[in-house]
Amino acid sequence: MATKVPSIFPLCFHFIIVLSFVATVIHSSTLDSDIQALRSLKHAIDPTSISPTTFLSSWDFMVDPCESTGEQFLGILCSNPLDNVSSRVIAIDLDGVQYDGFLTPSIGNLSELTTLNLSKNKFRRTIPETISNLKKLTTLSMADNYLTGTIPDSITLLKNIEHLDLSGNRISGSVPVNISGLRGLTYLSLASNALTGTIPDLTGLWQLKTLDLSANQFYGYLPDLPVRLTTLSVNHNILSGHVSPVKKLKNLIRLDVSDNRFSGLISDDILSLTRLVYLNVSNNRFEGIETTNLSEEETQLQVLDAENNQFHGRLPPKLVTIQNLTQINFAHNQFTGPIPREYGERLERMWRILYLNNNFLSGHLPPEFVTHTRRVRGNLSRNCLRCPTIIPLCHGGQRPFSECLRQTNGSK
Ligand SMILES: *[C@@H]1O[C@H](CO)[C@@H](O)[C@H](O)[C@H]1NC(C)=O
Ligand SMILES: *[C@@H]1O[C@H](CO)[C@@H](O)[C@H](O)[C@H]1NC(C)=O
Numbered sequence: 001m002a003t004k005v006p007s008i009f010p011l012c013f014h015f016i017i018v019l020s021f022v023a024t025v026i027h028s029s030t031l032d033s034d035i036q037a038l039r040s041l042k043h044a045i046d047p048t049s050i051s052p053t054t055f056l057s058s059w060d061f062m063v064d065p066c067e068s069t070g071e072q073f074l075g076i077l078c079s080n081p082l083d084n085v086s087s088r089v090i091a092i093d094l095d096g097v098q099y100d101g102f103l104t105p106s107i108g109n110l111s112e113l114t115t116l117n118l119s120k121n122k123f124r125r126t127i128p129e130t131i132s133n134l135k136k137l138t139t140l141s142m143a144d145n146y147l148t149g150t151i152p153d154s155i156t157l158l159k160n161i162e163h164l165d166l167s168g169n170r171i172s173g174s175v176p177v178n179i180s181g182l183r184g185l186t187y188l189s190l191a192s193n194a195l196t197g198t199i200p201d202l203t204g205l206w207q208l209k210t211l212d213l214s215a216n217q218f219y220g221y222l223p224d225l226p227v228r229l230t231t232l233s234v235n236h237n238i239l240s241g242h243v244s245p246v247k248k249l250k251n252l253i254r255l256d257v258s259d260n261r262f263s264g265l266i267s268d269d270i271l272s273l274t275r276l277v278y279l280n281v282s283n284n285r286f287e288g289i290e291t292t293n294l295s296e297e298e299t300q301l302q303v304l305d306a307e308n309n310q311f312h313g314r315l316p317p318k319l320v321t322i323q324n325l326t327q328i329n330f331a332h333n334q335f336t337g338p339i340p341r342e343y344g345e346r347l348e349r350m351w352r353i354l355y356l357n358n359n360f361l362s363g364h365l366p367p368e369f370v371t372h373t374r375r376v377r378g379n380l381s382r383n384c385l386r387c388p389t390i391i392p393l394c395h396g397g398q399r400p401f402s403e404c405l406r407q408t409n410g411s412k
Protein backbone atom coordinates (compact mmCIF):
# COMPACT_ATOMS: atom_id res chain seq x y z
CA MET A 1 0.00 0.00 0.00
CA ALA A 2 2.70 2.34 1.05
CA THR A 3 4.25 1.97 -2.39
CA LYS A 4 0.98 2.88 -4.20
CA VAL A 5 0.45 6.28 -2.63
CA PRO A 6 3.39 7.96 -4.31
CA SER A 7 2.32 6.50 -7.68
CA ILE A 8 -1.29 7.85 -7.45
CA PHE A 9 -0.27 11.24 -6.11
CA PRO A 10 1.45 12.44 -9.31
CA LEU A 11 -1.57 11.28 -11.30
CA CYS A 12 -3.92 13.45 -9.23
CA PHE A 13 -1.48 16.29 -9.56
CA HIS A 14 -1.53 15.97 -13.34
CA PHE A 15 -5.32 15.94 -13.28
CA ILE A 16 -5.37 19.22 -11.39
CA ILE A 17 -3.00 20.79 -13.88
CA VAL A 18 -5.16 19.66 -16.80
CA LEU A 19 -8.30 21.02 -15.06
CA SER A 20 -6.76 24.39 -14.39
CA PHE A 21 -5.51 24.51 -17.98
CA VAL A 22 -9.09 23.97 -19.21
CA ALA A 23 -10.24 26.69 -16.81
CA THR A 24 -7.63 29.01 -18.25
CA VAL A 25 -8.87 28.42 -21.79
CA ILE A 26 -12.46 29.06 -20.73
CA HIS A 27 -11.66 32.29 -18.96
CA SER A 28 -9.40 33.78 -21.63
CA SER A 29 -12.30 34.84 -23.84
CA THR A 30 -12.73 38.32 -25.27
CA LEU A 31 -12.56 41.22 -22.84
CA ASP A 32 -16.11 42.31 -22.14
CA SER A 33 -15.65 45.96 -23.08
CA ASP A 34 -14.23 44.86 -26.45
CA ILE A 35 -17.36 42.78 -27.04
CA GLN A 36 -19.50 45.78 -26.09
CA ALA A 37 -17.58 47.98 -28.50
CA LEU A 38 -18.03 45.46 -31.33
CA ARG A 39 -21.75 45.26 -30.51
CA SER A 40 -22.15 49.00 -30.66
CA LEU A 41 -20.16 49.17 -33.91
CA LYS A 42 -22.58 46.74 -35.52
CA HIS A 43 -25.58 48.30 -33.80
CA ALA A 44 -24.86 51.73 -35.35
CA ILE A 45 -25.13 50.28 -38.85
CA ASP A 46 -28.42 50.10 -40.68
CA PRO A 47 -29.22 46.36 -40.69
CA THR A 48 -30.72 46.61 -44.18
CA SER A 49 -27.24 47.58 -45.44
CA ILE A 50 -25.73 44.38 -44.01
CA SER A 51 -26.39 41.77 -46.65
CA PRO A 52 -25.80 38.04 -46.12
CA THR A 53 -22.25 36.83 -46.92
CA THR A 54 -20.74 40.12 -45.74
CA PHE A 55 -18.28 40.24 -42.84
CA LEU A 56 -20.66 42.08 -40.50
CA SER A 57 -23.45 39.57 -41.04
CA SER A 58 -21.09 36.95 -39.61
CA TRP A 59 -20.85 38.87 -36.31
CA ASP A 60 -23.09 36.66 -34.16
CA PHE A 61 -22.77 37.62 -30.51
CA MET A 62 -24.07 34.21 -29.36
CA VAL A 63 -20.42 33.15 -29.63
CA ASP A 64 -17.34 34.80 -28.24
CA PRO A 65 -15.70 36.97 -30.93
CA CYS A 66 -12.13 35.88 -30.25
CA GLU A 67 -13.05 32.22 -29.65
CA SER A 68 -15.10 32.00 -32.83
CA THR A 69 -14.10 29.70 -35.62
CA GLY A 70 -15.22 29.01 -39.15
CA GLU A 71 -17.21 31.76 -40.72
CA GLN A 72 -17.96 33.80 -37.63
CA PHE A 73 -16.63 37.26 -36.86
CA LEU A 74 -14.92 37.76 -40.18
CA GLY A 75 -12.92 40.97 -40.33
CA ILE A 76 -11.47 40.88 -36.82
CA LEU A 77 -8.20 39.60 -35.42
CA CYS A 78 -7.49 38.98 -31.74
CA SER A 79 -4.41 38.75 -29.61
CA ASN A 80 -3.64 35.29 -28.21
CA PRO A 81 -3.14 35.71 -24.48
CA LEU A 82 -0.56 33.38 -22.96
CA ASP A 83 -1.93 33.33 -19.43
CA ASN A 84 -5.23 33.86 -17.67
CA VAL A 85 -6.12 37.18 -19.30
CA SER A 86 -8.81 38.05 -21.77
CA SER A 87 -8.30 38.16 -25.52
CA ARG A 88 -8.29 41.58 -27.08
CA VAL A 89 -9.38 42.68 -30.53
CA ILE A 90 -6.28 43.94 -32.36
CA ALA A 91 -7.60 44.47 -35.90
CA ILE A 92 -10.88 45.41 -37.54
CA ASP A 93 -10.59 45.26 -41.29
CA LEU A 94 -14.09 45.29 -42.73
CA ASP A 95 -15.09 44.57 -46.29
CA GLY A 96 -16.05 47.56 -48.40
CA VAL A 97 -19.68 46.75 -49.13
CA GLN A 98 -21.53 50.01 -48.42
CA TYR A 99 -22.35 49.43 -44.75
CA ASP A 100 -24.43 52.46 -43.89
CA GLY A 101 -23.96 53.86 -40.40
CA PHE A 102 -21.72 55.85 -38.11
CA LEU A 103 -18.96 55.35 -35.56
CA THR A 104 -19.86 55.58 -31.88
CA PRO A 105 -17.46 56.87 -29.19
CA SER A 106 -17.16 53.32 -27.85
CA ILE A 107 -14.70 52.58 -30.68
CA GLY A 108 -12.18 54.21 -28.34
CA ASN A 109 -12.55 51.29 -25.90
CA LEU A 110 -10.79 48.92 -28.28
CA SER A 111 -7.52 50.09 -26.87
CA GLU A 112 -5.42 47.23 -28.30
CA LEU A 113 -6.42 47.91 -31.92
CA THR A 114 -3.50 48.21 -34.31
CA THR A 115 -5.56 48.24 -37.52
CA LEU A 116 -8.90 49.91 -38.18
CA ASN A 117 -10.01 49.78 -41.80
CA LEU A 118 -13.57 50.77 -42.65
CA SER A 119 -12.87 51.87 -46.25
CA LYS A 120 -15.41 51.90 -49.07
CA ASN A 121 -18.58 52.05 -47.00
CA LYS A 122 -21.15 54.66 -46.03
CA PHE A 123 -19.97 55.71 -42.60
CA ARG A 124 -21.46 59.13 -41.92
CA ARG A 125 -21.16 61.86 -39.27
CA THR A 126 -17.86 62.79 -37.64
CA ILE A 127 -14.79 60.85 -36.55
CA PRO A 128 -15.27 60.37 -32.77
CA GLU A 129 -12.68 62.15 -30.55
CA THR A 130 -12.23 58.85 -28.69
CA ILE A 131 -10.30 57.56 -31.70
CA SER A 132 -7.31 59.13 -29.96
CA ASN A 133 -7.54 56.42 -27.26
CA LEU A 134 -6.40 53.87 -29.83
CA LYS A 135 -2.77 54.49 -28.99
CA LYS A 136 -1.55 51.31 -30.65
CA LEU A 137 -3.06 52.03 -34.07
CA THR A 138 -0.61 51.69 -36.93
CA THR A 139 -3.20 51.68 -39.74
CA LEU A 140 -6.29 53.88 -39.83
CA SER A 141 -8.24 53.86 -43.05
CA MET A 142 -11.68 55.31 -43.50
CA ALA A 143 -11.29 56.08 -47.19
CA ASP A 144 -14.34 56.47 -49.40
CA ASN A 145 -17.10 57.01 -46.88
CA TYR A 146 -19.35 59.97 -46.11
CA LEU A 147 -17.59 61.32 -43.03
CA THR A 148 -18.11 64.99 -42.25
CA GLY A 149 -16.79 67.40 -39.64
CA THR A 150 -13.12 68.13 -39.12
CA ILE A 151 -10.06 65.95 -38.52
CA PRO A 152 -10.00 65.76 -34.70
CA ASP A 153 -6.91 67.51 -33.28
CA SER A 154 -6.57 64.54 -30.97
CA ILE A 155 -5.60 62.39 -33.96
CA THR A 156 -2.11 63.75 -33.34
CA LEU A 157 -2.01 61.54 -30.23
CA LEU A 158 -1.83 58.38 -32.35
CA LYS A 159 1.94 58.25 -32.09
CA ASN A 160 2.30 54.78 -33.62
CA ILE A 161 0.35 55.47 -36.77
CA GLU A 162 2.07 54.60 -40.06
CA HIS A 163 -0.77 54.54 -42.57
CA LEU A 164 -3.48 57.21 -42.37
CA ASP A 165 -6.08 57.36 -45.11
CA LEU A 166 -9.12 59.62 -44.81
CA SER A 167 -9.47 60.22 -48.55
CA GLY A 168 -12.80 60.36 -50.34
CA ASN A 169 -14.97 61.79 -47.58
CA ARG A 170 -16.54 65.18 -46.88
CA ILE A 171 -14.16 66.28 -44.17
CA SER A 172 -13.70 70.04 -43.86
CA GLY A 173 -11.59 72.46 -41.85
CA SER A 174 -7.82 72.51 -41.85
CA VAL A 175 -5.15 69.88 -41.21
CA PRO A 176 -4.20 69.73 -37.50
CA VAL A 177 -0.96 71.72 -37.12
CA ASN A 178 0.65 69.07 -34.99
CA ILE A 179 0.17 66.32 -37.51
CA SER A 180 3.92 66.34 -38.10
CA GLY A 181 4.23 64.86 -34.63
CA LEU A 182 3.11 61.56 -36.14
CA ARG A 183 6.70 60.67 -36.92
CA GLY A 184 6.07 57.09 -38.01
CA LEU A 185 3.76 58.05 -40.89
CA THR A 186 4.80 56.57 -44.22
CA TYR A 187 1.46 57.05 -46.00
CA LEU A 188 -0.85 60.04 -45.61
CA SER A 189 -3.85 60.60 -47.83
CA LEU A 190 -6.42 63.28 -47.22
CA ALA A 191 -7.39 63.49 -50.89
CA SER A 192 -10.89 64.29 -52.14
CA ASN A 193 -12.34 66.07 -49.14
CA ALA A 194 -13.28 69.69 -48.46
CA LEU A 195 -10.14 70.61 -46.53
CA THR A 196 -8.90 74.15 -46.67
CA GLY A 197 -6.17 76.41 -45.27
CA THR A 198 -2.51 76.25 -46.11
CA ILE A 199 -0.48 73.04 -46.19
CA PRO A 200 1.11 72.82 -42.73
CA ASP A 201 4.79 72.16 -42.11
CA LEU A 202 5.14 68.43 -42.67
CA THR A 203 8.94 68.23 -42.80
CA GLY A 204 8.89 66.42 -39.43
CA LEU A 205 7.33 63.42 -41.17
CA TRP A 206 10.74 62.26 -42.28
CA GLN A 207 9.59 58.71 -43.07
CA LEU A 208 6.67 59.78 -45.26
CA LYS A 209 6.73 58.21 -48.72
CA THR A 210 3.27 59.07 -50.05
CA LEU A 211 1.50 62.38 -49.54
CA ASP A 212 -1.83 62.87 -51.27
CA LEU A 213 -3.63 66.14 -50.62
CA SER A 214 -5.34 66.30 -54.02
CA ALA A 215 -8.87 67.49 -54.68
CA ASN A 216 -9.32 69.78 -51.70
CA GLN A 217 -9.27 73.56 -51.31
CA PHE A 218 -5.77 74.10 -50.00
CA TYR A 219 -4.36 77.52 -50.87
CA GLY A 220 -1.11 79.45 -50.40
CA TYR A 221 2.41 78.37 -51.28
CA LEU A 222 3.85 74.89 -51.45
CA PRO A 223 5.96 74.49 -48.28
CA ASP A 224 9.11 72.46 -47.84
CA LEU A 225 8.12 68.82 -47.79
CA PRO A 226 9.43 65.57 -46.26
CA VAL A 227 12.59 64.54 -48.10
CA ARG A 228 11.79 60.85 -48.53
CA LEU A 229 8.60 61.38 -50.53
CA THR A 230 8.26 59.16 -53.58
CA THR A 231 4.70 60.21 -54.48
CA LEU A 232 3.39 63.74 -54.11
CA SER A 233 -0.09 64.69 -55.28
CA VAL A 234 -1.40 68.16 -54.59
CA ASN A 235 -3.44 68.41 -57.78
CA HIS A 236 -6.80 70.12 -57.88
CA ASN A 237 -6.37 72.73 -55.16
CA ILE A 238 -5.85 76.50 -55.29
CA LEU A 239 -2.15 76.55 -54.54
CA SER A 240 0.00 79.30 -56.01
CA GLY A 241 3.60 80.53 -56.27
CA HIS A 242 6.60 78.46 -57.32
CA VAL A 243 7.01 74.72 -57.08
CA SER A 244 10.71 75.04 -56.24
CA PRO A 245 10.43 73.14 -52.89
CA VAL A 246 10.06 69.91 -54.89
CA LYS A 247 13.66 70.27 -56.14
CA LYS A 248 14.81 68.88 -52.80
CA LEU A 249 12.72 65.72 -53.09
CA LYS A 250 15.39 63.48 -54.62
CA ASN A 251 13.30 60.31 -54.22
CA LEU A 252 10.24 61.51 -56.10
CA ILE A 253 8.81 59.08 -58.65
CA ARG A 254 5.42 60.69 -59.23
CA LEU A 255 4.68 64.39 -59.00
CA ASP A 256 1.23 65.79 -59.71
CA VAL A 257 0.73 69.52 -59.15
CA SER A 258 -1.89 69.86 -61.89
CA ASP A 259 -4.95 72.03 -61.66
CA ASN A 260 -3.70 74.78 -59.33
CA ARG A 261 -2.47 78.34 -59.81
CA PHE A 262 1.25 77.67 -59.76
CA SER A 263 3.45 79.98 -61.82
CA GLY A 264 7.09 80.53 -62.72
CA LEU A 265 9.29 78.04 -64.52
CA ILE A 266 9.49 74.27 -64.51
CA SER A 267 13.19 74.27 -63.81
CA ASP A 268 15.59 71.67 -65.12
CA ASP A 269 16.42 70.53 -61.63
CA ILE A 270 12.83 69.28 -61.39
CA LEU A 271 13.03 67.54 -64.77
CA SER A 272 16.36 66.07 -63.69
CA LEU A 273 15.15 64.52 -60.45
CA THR A 274 16.79 61.19 -60.99
CA ARG A 275 13.89 58.90 -60.11
CA LEU A 276 11.03 61.00 -61.50
CA VAL A 277 8.86 59.03 -63.93
CA TYR A 278 5.60 60.98 -63.99
CA LEU A 279 5.29 64.77 -63.99
CA ASN A 280 1.92 66.47 -64.33
CA VAL A 281 1.96 70.27 -64.22
CA SER A 282 -1.11 70.77 -66.41
CA ASN A 283 -3.76 73.42 -65.80
CA ASN A 284 -1.59 76.00 -64.05
CA ARG A 285 0.02 79.32 -64.95
CA PHE A 286 3.56 78.16 -65.59
CA GLU A 287 5.44 80.34 -68.06
CA GLY A 288 8.10 78.02 -69.31
CA ILE A 289 10.18 74.92 -69.06
CA GLU A 290 13.96 74.98 -68.59
CA THR A 291 15.95 72.35 -70.40
CA THR A 292 19.38 73.95 -70.69
CA ASN A 293 21.02 72.05 -67.86
CA LEU A 294 19.11 68.81 -68.24
CA SER A 295 21.25 65.93 -67.03
CA GLU A 296 20.40 63.61 -69.85
CA GLU A 297 21.60 60.18 -68.75
CA GLU A 298 20.11 60.37 -65.31
CA THR A 299 16.48 61.24 -65.83
CA GLN A 300 13.86 58.46 -65.97
CA LEU A 301 10.95 60.71 -66.99
CA GLN A 302 8.31 58.93 -69.07
CA VAL A 303 5.28 61.23 -68.82
CA LEU A 304 5.28 65.03 -69.09
CA ASP A 305 1.86 66.66 -69.04
CA ALA A 306 2.03 70.46 -69.26
CA GLU A 307 -1.29 71.12 -70.97
CA ASN A 308 -3.02 74.45 -70.48
CA ASN A 309 -0.33 76.73 -69.09
CA GLN A 310 1.24 79.95 -70.33
CA PHE A 311 4.35 78.47 -71.91
CA HIS A 312 5.65 80.69 -74.72
CA GLY A 313 8.65 80.97 -76.98
CA ARG A 314 10.03 77.99 -78.88
CA LEU A 315 9.42 74.33 -78.08
CA PRO A 316 12.43 72.99 -76.15
CA PRO A 317 14.61 70.93 -78.56
CA LYS A 318 16.54 69.37 -75.65
CA LEU A 319 13.44 67.48 -74.61
CA VAL A 320 14.60 64.79 -77.00
CA THR A 321 17.55 64.01 -74.74
CA ILE A 322 15.22 62.55 -72.09
CA GLN A 323 15.69 58.94 -73.09
CA ASN A 324 12.61 57.30 -71.55
CA LEU A 325 10.09 60.00 -72.36
CA THR A 326 7.11 58.64 -74.29
CA GLN A 327 4.17 60.94 -73.47
CA ILE A 328 4.23 64.71 -73.97
CA ASN A 329 1.37 67.13 -73.70
CA PHE A 330 2.01 70.82 -74.47
CA ALA A 331 -1.49 71.54 -75.78
CA HIS A 332 -3.22 74.84 -74.96
CA ASN A 333 -0.11 76.98 -74.47
CA GLN A 334 1.40 79.84 -76.45
CA PHE A 335 4.37 78.20 -78.10
CA THR A 336 5.50 79.83 -81.35
CA GLY A 337 8.00 78.96 -84.07
CA PRO A 338 8.50 75.63 -85.83
CA ILE A 339 8.38 72.13 -84.39
CA PRO A 340 12.08 71.32 -83.78
CA ARG A 341 13.59 68.97 -86.38
CA GLU A 342 14.86 66.76 -83.53
CA TYR A 343 11.26 65.92 -82.58
CA GLY A 344 10.88 63.99 -85.83
CA GLU A 345 13.38 61.33 -84.91
CA ARG A 346 11.87 60.84 -81.43
CA LEU A 347 8.38 60.62 -82.89
CA GLU A 348 9.58 57.87 -85.14
CA ARG A 349 11.37 55.88 -82.47
CA MET A 350 10.15 56.61 -78.95
CA TRP A 351 7.27 59.02 -78.48
CA ARG A 352 3.82 57.47 -78.26
CA ILE A 353 1.71 60.49 -77.28
CA LEU A 354 2.30 64.05 -78.47
CA TYR A 355 -0.25 66.81 -77.99
CA LEU A 356 0.77 70.21 -79.36
CA ASN A 357 -2.66 71.49 -80.38
CA ASN A 358 -3.89 74.98 -79.54
CA ASN A 359 -0.55 76.79 -79.70
CA PHE A 360 0.87 79.19 -82.31
CA LEU A 361 3.41 76.84 -83.89
CA SER A 362 4.23 77.63 -87.52
CA GLY A 363 6.13 76.32 -90.52
CA HIS A 364 6.49 72.83 -92.00
CA LEU A 365 6.43 69.58 -90.05
CA PRO A 366 9.64 67.56 -89.64
CA PRO A 367 9.55 64.85 -92.35
CA GLU A 368 9.08 61.95 -89.88
CA PHE A 369 5.78 63.50 -88.79
CA VAL A 370 4.46 62.91 -92.28
CA THR A 371 5.80 59.38 -92.67
CA HIS A 372 5.39 57.88 -89.20
CA THR A 373 2.37 59.25 -87.43
CA ARG A 374 0.15 56.17 -87.32
CA ARG A 375 1.48 54.73 -84.06
CA VAL A 376 1.40 58.09 -82.32
CA ARG A 377 -1.61 59.44 -80.48
CA GLY A 378 -1.85 63.20 -80.42
CA ASN A 379 -2.99 66.39 -82.04
CA LEU A 380 -1.36 69.24 -83.96
CA SER A 381 -4.54 71.13 -84.80
CA ARG A 382 -5.30 74.77 -83.94
CA ASN A 383 -1.78 76.04 -84.66
CA CYS A 384 -0.39 78.01 -87.58
CA LEU A 385 1.32 75.01 -89.14
CA ARG A 386 1.46 73.69 -92.66
CA CYS A 387 -0.23 70.52 -91.59
CA PRO A 388 -1.51 68.29 -94.41
CA THR A 389 -4.92 67.05 -93.34
CA ILE A 390 -4.20 63.57 -94.69
CA ILE A 391 -2.09 63.18 -91.54
CA PRO A 392 -4.34 62.07 -88.66
CA LEU A 393 -2.45 64.37 -86.23
CA CYS A 394 -3.56 67.33 -88.32
CA HIS A 395 -7.28 66.54 -88.22
CA GLY A 396 -9.21 69.46 -86.79
CA GLY A 397 -7.55 72.14 -88.91
CA GLN A 398 -5.31 75.10 -88.13
CA ARG A 399 -6.07 78.57 -86.75
CA PRO A 400 -7.44 81.21 -89.04
CA PHE A 401 -4.76 83.41 -90.61
CA SER A 402 -5.90 86.45 -88.61
CA GLU A 403 -5.18 84.74 -85.25
CA CYS A 404 -1.73 83.70 -86.45
CA LEU A 405 -0.94 87.20 -87.67
CA ARG A 406 -2.05 88.77 -84.40
CA GLN A 407 0.15 86.41 -82.38
CA THR A 408 3.20 87.06 -84.61
CA ASN A 409 2.72 90.81 -84.31
CA GLY A 410 2.06 90.56 -80.58
CA SER A 411 5.25 88.62 -79.89
CA LYS A 412 7.47 91.15 -81.67
C1 LIG B 1 -16.61 52.53 -23.37
O1 LIG B 1 -16.13 53.83 -23.27
C2 LIG B 1 -17.08 54.77 -22.83
C3 LIG B 1 -16.44 56.10 -22.93
O2 LIG B 1 -16.06 56.35 -24.25
C4 LIG B 1 -17.50 54.43 -21.43
O3 LIG B 1 -18.48 55.35 -20.98
C5 LIG B 1 -18.07 53.03 -21.43
O4 LIG B 1 -18.40 52.63 -20.12
C6 LIG B 1 -17.13 52.05 -22.03
N1 LIG B 1 -17.77 50.78 -22.17
C7 LIG B 1 -17.29 49.67 -21.65
C8 LIG B 1 -18.13 48.44 -21.88
O5 LIG B 1 -16.24 49.61 -21.08
C1 LIG C 1 -8.69 33.52 -14.24
O1 LIG C 1 -9.32 34.80 -14.20
C2 LIG C 1 -10.69 34.77 -13.84
C3 LIG C 1 -11.23 36.20 -13.90
O2 LIG C 1 -10.72 36.89 -15.02
C4 LIG C 1 -10.85 34.18 -12.44
O3 LIG C 1 -12.22 34.07 -12.12
C5 LIG C 1 -10.21 32.80 -12.39
O4 LIG C 1 -10.25 32.33 -11.08
C6 LIG C 1 -8.76 32.86 -12.86
N1 LIG C 1 -8.24 31.49 -12.89
C7 LIG C 1 -7.04 31.18 -12.48
C8 LIG C 1 -6.62 29.74 -12.58
O5 LIG C 1 -6.26 32.03 -12.04
Ligand SMILES: *[C@@H]1O[C@H](CO)[C@@H](O)[C@H](O)[C@H]1NC(C)=O
Pocket residue numbers: 094095096117118119120139141163
Ligand atom coordinates in the same frame (compact mmCIF):
# COMPACT_ATOMS: atom_id res chain seq x y z
C1 LIG D 1 -8.91 48.61 -46.44
O1 LIG D 1 -10.04 47.93 -46.92
C2 LIG D 1 -10.30 48.11 -48.30
C3 LIG D 1 -11.64 47.52 -48.63
O2 LIG D 1 -11.78 46.24 -48.12
C4 LIG D 1 -9.14 47.52 -49.08
O3 LIG D 1 -9.34 47.72 -50.46
C5 LIG D 1 -7.85 48.22 -48.66
O4 LIG D 1 -6.75 47.62 -49.30
C6 LIG D 1 -7.66 48.16 -47.15
N1 LIG D 1 -6.56 49.05 -46.77
C7 LIG D 1 -5.57 48.69 -45.99
C8 LIG D 1 -4.55 49.74 -45.68
O5 LIG D 1 -5.49 47.58 -45.51
Ligand SMILES: *[C@@H]1O[C@H](CO)[C@@H](O)[C@H](O)[C@H]1NC(C)=O
Pocket residue numbers: 153156177178
Ligand atom coordinates in the same frame (compact mmCIF):
# COMPACT_ATOMS: atom_id res chain seq x y z
C1 LIG E 1 0.76 71.07 -30.57
O1 LIG E 1 1.78 70.54 -29.74
C2 LIG E 1 2.25 71.46 -28.77
C3 LIG E 1 3.43 70.83 -28.06
O2 LIG E 1 3.35 69.44 -28.04
C4 LIG E 1 1.12 71.80 -27.82
O3 LIG E 1 1.57 72.75 -26.87
C5 LIG E 1 -0.03 72.38 -28.63
O4 LIG E 1 -1.11 72.62 -27.78
C6 LIG E 1 -0.44 71.46 -29.71
N1 LIG E 1 -1.41 72.12 -30.55
C7 LIG E 1 -2.51 71.54 -30.95
C8 LIG E 1 -3.41 72.37 -31.81
O5 LIG E 1 -2.79 70.39 -30.65
Ligand SMILES: *[C@@H]1O[C@H](CO)[C@@H](O)[C@H](O)[C@H]1NC(C)=O
Pocket residue numbers: 235258259280282283303305
Ligand atom coordinates in the same frame (compact mmCIF):
# COMPACT_ATOMS: atom_id res chain seq x y z
C1 LIG F 1 -2.78 65.38 -65.58
O1 LIG F 1 -3.73 65.95 -64.71
C2 LIG F 1 -4.99 66.25 -65.31
C3 LIG F 1 -5.87 66.87 -64.24
O2 LIG F 1 -5.49 68.15 -63.95
C4 LIG F 1 -5.61 65.00 -65.84
O3 LIG F 1 -6.83 65.32 -66.49
C5 LIG F 1 -4.66 64.34 -66.82
O4 LIG F 1 -5.21 63.11 -67.24
C6 LIG F 1 -3.31 64.09 -66.18
N1 LIG F 1 -2.38 63.62 -67.20
C7 LIG F 1 -1.86 62.39 -67.21
C8 LIG F 1 -0.94 62.07 -68.32
O5 LIG F 1 -2.10 61.56 -66.36
Ligand SMILES: *[C@@H]1O[C@H](CO)[C@@H](O)[C@H](O)[C@H]1NC(C)=O
Pocket residue numbers: 290292293
Ligand atom coordinates in the same frame (compact mmCIF):
# COMPACT_ATOMS: atom_id res chain seq x y z
C1 LIG G 1 23.36 75.78 -65.90
O1 LIG G 1 24.48 75.39 -65.12
C2 LIG G 1 25.53 76.32 -65.10
C3 LIG G 1 26.69 75.71 -64.36
O2 LIG G 1 26.26 74.93 -63.29
C4 LIG G 1 25.04 77.63 -64.49
O3 LIG G 1 26.08 78.58 -64.50
C5 LIG G 1 23.84 78.14 -65.28
O4 LIG G 1 23.32 79.29 -64.65
C6 LIG G 1 22.77 77.08 -65.38
N1 LIG G 1 21.73 77.56 -66.27
C7 LIG G 1 20.47 77.51 -65.95
C8 LIG G 1 19.52 78.03 -66.96
O5 LIG G 1 20.07 77.06 -64.88
Ligand SMILES: *[C@@H]1O[C@H](CO)[C@@H](O)[C@H](O)[C@H]1NC(C)=O
Pocket residue numbers: 277300323324
Ligand atom coordinates in the same frame (compact mmCIF):
# COMPACT_ATOMS: atom_id res chain seq x y z
C1 LIG H 1 14.79 53.87 -69.02
O1 LIG H 1 15.34 53.31 -70.19
C2 LIG H 1 16.44 52.46 -69.97
C3 LIG H 1 16.98 52.05 -71.30
O2 LIG H 1 15.96 51.78 -72.20
C4 LIG H 1 15.98 51.27 -69.14
O3 LIG H 1 17.07 50.44 -68.84
C5 LIG H 1 15.38 51.77 -67.84
O4 LIG H 1 14.86 50.70 -67.09
C6 LIG H 1 14.28 52.76 -68.11
N1 LIG H 1 13.80 53.31 -66.87
C7 LIG H 1 12.54 53.16 -66.48
C8 LIG H 1 12.19 53.80 -65.17
O5 LIG H 1 11.71 52.56 -67.13
Ligand SMILES: *[C@@H]1O[C@H](CO)[C@@H](O)[C@H](O)[C@H]1NC(C)=O
Pocket residue numbers: 357358378379380381382392395396
Ligand atom coordinates in the same frame (compact mmCIF):
# COMPACT_ATOMS: atom_id res chain seq x y z
C1 LIG I 1 -7.56 67.96 -81.95
O1 LIG I 1 -7.87 69.18 -81.28
C2 LIG I 1 -8.92 69.91 -81.91
C3 LIG I 1 -9.01 71.27 -81.23
O2 LIG I 1 -8.76 71.20 -79.86
C4 LIG I 1 -10.19 69.10 -81.85
O3 LIG I 1 -11.24 69.80 -82.48
C5 LIG I 1 -9.95 67.77 -82.55
O4 LIG I 1 -11.10 66.95 -82.41
C6 LIG I 1 -8.77 67.04 -81.98
N1 LIG I 1 -8.48 65.87 -82.77
C7 LIG I 1 -8.14 64.70 -82.25
C8 LIG I 1 -7.85 63.61 -83.21
O5 LIG I 1 -8.05 64.54 -81.04
